[in-house]
Amino acid sequence: MPELPEVEVVRQGLQRGVAGRTVRSVRVTRDRAVRRHTAGADDFTARLIGRTVLSAERRGKYLWLPLDSGDALTGHLGMSGQLLVVPADSPLQKHLHVRVVFGDGGRELRFVDQRTFGGLQVVDGPAPGTTDRVPPVSAHIARDPLDPLFDDDAFVDALRRKRTGVKRALLDQTLVSGIGNIYADETLWRAQLHGARPTELLTRPVARRLLADARDVLGEAIQQGGTSFDALYVSTEGVSGLFERSLNAYGREDQPCPRCGAPVRRESFMNRSSFSCPRCQPRPRQGRW
DNA sequence: GTTACGACCTGCGAGC
């Protein structure tokens, strides 16, 4: 499942693979993949053809390719989306939904998505003269912890103002972006906090430590190319990441905690799974998921 | 305004 490290690896691949190239044709083979482009697939295609991709940008899990028209091709990979840059004659993927062919005849950009939770759209780019380069459609997303402009103090204050559990807060993309279920569990393991710990009871030092741990987890995951549990997450070249080997909690039910040896527990959380160490991360008496 | 929760979607594995 693509979270920030996986999306960053994809962004780097897009920067290498499509920046500076001009779109010759676009083919949408499944409308659902462009459902967020409310003007429809034809308009989506028309706004891309003849346009040159300037760069590849990211905020949290959102990607976008600024175009020379002032528009931006934005994308979210959802749970199973892939943006591949592959030779034009390579076999068509089973869940290929959008193909972007470039005028130079080189590798093409493909959007592949098994579960179609992800999608693409062409949106207005940032308003001229604005310092923030995020398209308005993604402006509600907070900066991620690796963003140089991330405001640590503002995050700590906002976190402690919330009335929810710390894991739910980490997954709130309007508070801090880029963290999904896997890296939330890994961050909490490092911070030795249970996800149900009430945010309003966190001290400032603990909140700062939590943020530092999130940065460490995300940074290390990027170094290793992200986390891959199956073929659903790959880079633009189709290569899987290696961070799965470094996971301490996520997906390790009943395996010994690398820190204390206690068997990792699995709990139900928001219709999904949450993994933690029962000894290092004791559940609070008045916990709140 | 904030928080919580269900729906969306499809492939895979377990169980019968």
Place this chain on the structure above:
DNA sequence: TGCTCGCAGGTCGTAA
């Protein structure tokens, strides 16, 4: 062998 069911989970809309 084939069928059913549960699970995976990021985002958005809606309800409380």
